[in-house]
Amino acid sequence: MSMTTLPLVLQDHQAEIKELACAYGLDAYETIFEMVDYDEMNMIAAYGGFPTRYPHWRFGMEYEQLSKSYTYGLSKIYELVINNDPCYAYLMRSNSLTDQKLVMAHVYGHCDFFKNNYWFSKTNRKMMDVMANHGTRIRGYMDRYGVGLVEDFIDAIHSLDNLIDPHSRYIERSRADQGDSQSDGEVPRMRAKDYMDRYINPPAYLEEQKQKLAAENKPSQHFPADPARDVLGFLLECAPLERWQQDVLAMLREEAYYFVPQAMTKIMNEGWAVYWHSTMMCRHLCEPEEIITYCDHHSGTLGSRPGQINPYKLGVELFRDIENRWDKGKFGIDYQRLEDADERRRFDRGVGLGREKIFEVRRDYNDVTFIDDYLNAEFAEDQKLFVYGFNERTGQYEVVDRDWRKVKEQLLWSLTNFGQPRISVVDANYKNRGELYLYHDWGGVDLQLREAAQTLKSVHAMWTRPVHVETREEGQGRLLTYDGDEIKFRELTPSDDALAVGQEPDKD
Amino acid sequence: MVRKIDRDHSRFREIVRGRIKQDLKKFVSSGELIGRQGGKYVSIPIPQVNLPKFRFGKNPKGEVGQGEGGEGEGIEKGDGSGAAGEDSGQHILEVDVTLEELAEILGEELELPNIEPKGKKVISQAGGSWRSIRRVGPESLRHFKRTYQEALKRQIAAGLYDPDNPSIIPMRADKRYKSRKDTVQPQANAVIVYMMDVSGSMGREQKEIVRIEAFWIDTWLRSQYENIEVKYIVHDAVAHVVDQHTFFHLRESGGTKISSAYEICLKMIRDHYPSSEWNVYPFHFSDGDNWSTRDTEHCINLLRDQILPMSNQFCYGQVKSAYGSGQFKKDLDAAMREDPSLVTSDILDRDGILPSIKTFLGKGM
Numbered sequence: 001m002s003m004t005t006l007p008l009v010l011q012d013h014q015a016e017i018k019e020l021a022c023a024y025g026l027d028a029y030e031t032i033f034e035m036v037d038y039d040e041m042n043m044i045a046a047y048g049g050f051p052t053r054y055p056h057w058r059f060g061m062e063y064e065q066l067s068k069s070y071t072y073g074l075s076k077i078y079e080l081v082i083n084n085d086p087c088y089a090y091l092m093r094s095n096s097l098t099d100q101k102l103v104m105a106h107v108y109g110h111c112d113f114f115k116n117n118y119w120f121s122k123t124n125r126k127m128m129d130v131m132a133n134h135g136t137r138i139r140g141y142m143d144r145y146g147v148g149l150v151e152d153f154i155d156a157i158h159s160l161d162n163l164i165d166p167h168s169r170y171i172e173r174s175r176a177d178q179g180d181s182q183s184d185g186e187v188p189r190m191r192a193k194d195y196m197d198r199y200i201n202p203p204a205y206l207e208e209q210k211q212k213l214a215a216e217n218k219p220s221q222h223f224p225a226d227p228a229r230d231v232l233g234f235l236l237e238c239a240p241l242e243r244w245q246q247d248v249l250a251m252l253r254e255e256a257y258y259f260v261p262q263a264m265t266k267i268m269n270e271g272w273a274v275y276w277h278s279t280m281m282c283r284h285l286c287e288p289e290e291i292i293t294y295c296d297h298h299s300g301t302l303g304s305r306p307g308q309i310n311p312y313k314l315g316v317e318l319f320r321d322i323e324n325r326w327d328k329g330k331f332g333i334d335y336q337r338l339e340d341a342d343e344r345r346r347f348d349r350g351v352g353l354g355r356e357k358i359f360e361v362r363r364d365y366n367d368v369t370f371i372d373d374y375l376n377a378e379f380a381e382d383q384k385l386f387v388y389g390f391n392e393r394t395g396q397y398e399v400v401d402r403d404w405r406k407v408k409e410q411l412l413w414s415l416t417n418f419g420q421p422r423i424s425v426v427d428a429n430y431k432n433r434g435e436l437y438l439y440h441d442w443g444g445v446d447l448q449l450r451e452a453a454q455t456l457k458s459v460h461a462m463w464t465r466p467v468h469v470e471t472r473e474e475g476q477g478r479l480l481t482y483d484g485d486e487i488k489f490r491e492l493t494p495s496d497d498a499l500a501v502g503q504e505p506d507k508d
Numbered sequence: 509m510v511r512k513i514d515r516d517h518s519r520f521r522e523i524v525r526g527r528i529k530q531d532l533k534k535f536v537s538s539g540e541l542i543g544r545q546g547g548k549y550v551s552i553p554i555p556q557v558n559l560p561k562f563r564f565g566k567n568p569k570g571e572v573g574q575g576e577g578g579e580g581e582g583i584e585k586g587d588g589s590g591a592a593g594e595d596s597g598q599h600i601l602e603v604d605v606t607l608e609e610l611a612e613i614l615g616e617e618l619e620l621p622n623i624e625p626k627g628k629k630v631i632s633q634a635g636g637s638w639r640s641i642r643r644v645g646p647e648s649l650r651h652f653k654r655t656y657q658e659a660l661k662r663q664i665a666a667g668l669y670d671p672d673n674p675s676i677i678p679m680r681a682d683k684r685y686k687s688r689k690d691t692v693q694p695q696a697n698a699v700i701v702y703m704m705d706v707s708g709s710m711g712r713e714q715k716e717i718v719r720i721e722a723f724w725i726d727t728w729l730r731s732q733y734e735n736i737e738v739k740y741i742v743h744d745a746v747a748h749v750v751d752q753h754t755f756f757h758l759r760e761s762g763g764t765k766i767s768s769a770y771e772i773c774l775k776m777i778r779d780h781y782p783s784s785e786w787n788v789y790p791f792h793f794s795d796g797d798n799w800s801t802r803d804t805e806h807c808i809n810l811l812r813d814q815i816l817p818m819s820n821q822f823c824y825g826q827v828k829s830a831y832g833s834g835q836f837k838k839d840l841d842a843a844m845r846e847d848p849s850l851v852t853s854d855i856l857d858r859d860g861i862l863p864s865i866k867t868f869l870g871k872g873m
Contacts, residue, residue: 029767055516057519057557059516060515060520061557152529160619199862306577308569388573396583397583399578399581401579448563454560455562
């Protein structure tokens with residue numbers, strides 16, 4: 001690929017922007033800009049930003065889509081930046097100087113976010129190299145075992161790559177063996193004088209408690225002992241895979257985890273970058289004759305259509321709102337006690353903590369906590385947020401509710417687990433026949449059942465024994481099974497329930 | 509240099525065309541193409557292979573939007589052409605394209621099946637073919653400039669050239685002559701014969717469907733193949749050869765005798781388009797309601813014994829109509845199930861047009 005370093009004029013601008021960013025307190029990795037033309041841009045974007053990625057038709061599909069939309073003038077990628085140390089960012093050669101400055105300022109916002117946001121702290125900062133290594137290894141397997149075979153396996157992984165445990169990088173999921181905790185089986189007694197003991201500690205009760213304890217301490221009959229949210233990880237450890245398959249699965253799982261923080265902080269990350277490009281452009285970088293072009297493109301980025309949330313818009317508005325609130329001291333008990341809407345609006349203690357506060361927010365928060373902590377009634381009203389739904393009767397999408405609590409609830413719901421269903425492995429030895437039992441934590445929204453059935457085939461491709469997934473359809477329990485030959489679909493009755501969650505596998 | 513993405517891209521195209529990884533074929537989705545005739549917008553299909561995943565179906569809880577509008581007021585849902593490849597949203601894009609572009613888009617997935625180089629005509633490129641230079645030739649074609657250049661070169665090389673007294677005298681070996689370069693191409697001559705049933709049982713909508721389908725096949729073929737002859741036949745109880753305009757605009761009614769069209773078609777092929785020199789593609793559209801079973805038998809005989817052996821592919825498209833029995837397609841299928849050069853397709857309504865074209869011209873679509 002022919003990539004050129006920046007022309008001198010842009011190098012000067014980069015130096016200026018970098019200096020500005022530092023002065024504002026942004027703290028980014030070394031950032032390397034490369035100039036590419038639209039076709040290279042589409043190509044790099046198709047590979048998720050990593051030109052050296054492993055070969056797969058899915059990237060070709062992505063490329064076709066990007067190329068077509070570009071050709072027909074529907075979309076254009078302005079900016080592409082990779083979370084890596086150093087940060088790589090690509091600039092489109094055909095962009096005007098104004099755009100290049102905007103994009104560079106925007107990129108410094110992203111780079112600062114990558115480096116300082118907690119949720120990015122566990123990502124590998126040498127991902128460029130890692131991806132290249134993955135590519136080499138996978139090409140090696142393709143040479144050795146055949147493109148078709150390896151590709152089929154990758155397809156199976158792709159269809160399961162949302163079954164990971166996004167939070168596992170930040171907490172201890174696996175319990176240390178709790179062998180020492182209360183393992184003596186003694187039931188603690190209340191202190192009592194001899195003659196009262198029978199009444200204070202009734203023997204029947206003690207016996208009952210003892211049995212309960214024994215039952216609790218009994219090592220779990222199940223494997224895995226706790227439901228495994230990281231289904232990919234579970235398959236990696238426990239499915240009967242070839243060495244190369246294990247390696248490929250491990251690599252793609254690592255890549256899936258690498259992309260988690262981006263999805264987790266989409267609104268914040270874009271909001272932060274917009275906040276900084278607009279601050280820098282408006283206050284320093286824009287020449288007078290550039291201001292119209294800048295505004296045009298800036299508003300294009302922030303434009304929103306009624307039927308969708310623009311993360312750039314929502315993010316930057318919320319950051320600005322927080323800054324404003326902390327500048328005026330709109331927090332704490334005095335402010336919260338104010339009932340009158342007008343007084344609340346006019347409240348201003350002039351504390352000027354806004355800038356400090358948003359830096360703190362960018363360090364500690366992700367989209368869910370960001371929305372949860374800072375989206376309030378005033379903000380929802382100012383931003384004209386609403387919940388909409390499809391009205392079967394009129395056959396169109398309609399505004400359902402403007403109550404900010406509903407809006408917030410809905411927004412949080414759609415961000416939870418990135419809008420992916422929560423599915424875990426509950427039993428890897430279902431009915432004591434080595435069958436894999438997955439459980440979908442329903443929570444009110446149905447799976448696409450037909451597609452779920454097809455997905456089971458991918459699970460089966462790895463597990464090789466029959467696989468099941470338990471879910472619900474409009475509240476009714478459903479069990480989908482694929483045994484290698486056919487897909488079976490069963491309605492679960494209440495008497496099935498216990499069996500389904502894997503409580504009593506010996507019922508059969 | 510082959511770029512990495514080209515390899516991935518061509519592999520994706522192969523999957524879409526069903527050449528490799530047949531099991532993924534069922535996950536290919538592509539938007540409709542001719543769904544909204546009339547307006548100036550069409551939808552460009554972007555084929556997608558969506559690997560199955562565990563994902564949510566319809567969300568009864570609704571989604572969050574931003575903007576004006578009171579409760580219960582309708583909104584326009586965005587089509588997800590937002591940030592760089594982030595949203596998987598909808599993949600039908602609305603753009604303004606010309607007919608040619610549209611035909612090209614169609615062409616990505618279609619081809620004339622079984623086309624072979626036929627015909628002995630040697631086409632010489634029109635104009636600008638006197639571009640070659642030779643050392644021998646008639647004096648009338650001598651290339652004056654080149655000849656003197658050669659002479660000058662030789663004289664300088666031999667030290668015979670005197671800049672003060674420039675005189676250049678070509679000799680025999682310096683002479684250059686213009687020459688004609690013929691390009692010989694085997695020609696893939698093709699003739700397309702459209703036959704349409706315009707009888708009374710074909711309602712307005714049925715005729716419209718046939719015309720739309722024929723129009724698109726026609727547009728596409730003309731954009732793809734240079735040497736195509738197109739013939740139009742309409743029939744009710746009798747058949748006529750008509751011109752393009754009549755074919756697309758005629759309104760008629762009457763009984764139906766399909767064999768009348770087949771006979772004219774046969775005669776046409778025999779007289780003007782012998783299969784030794786032409787690729788022959790007859791298309792016939794009807795509602796499947798024939799005059800009598802005897803005529804149907806006659807049609808089948810005509811097809812089996814005479815038309816099919818001379819055609820590369822015979823396409824029969826049957827439009828569903830309220831009055832038609834649709835018997836003709838069943839009879840055809842029953843009689844000639846085994847013959848790969850007969851392709852039949854049902855067109856239920858306008859949405860059926862594209863799938864039908866793909867059946868006729870698709871590469872395994």
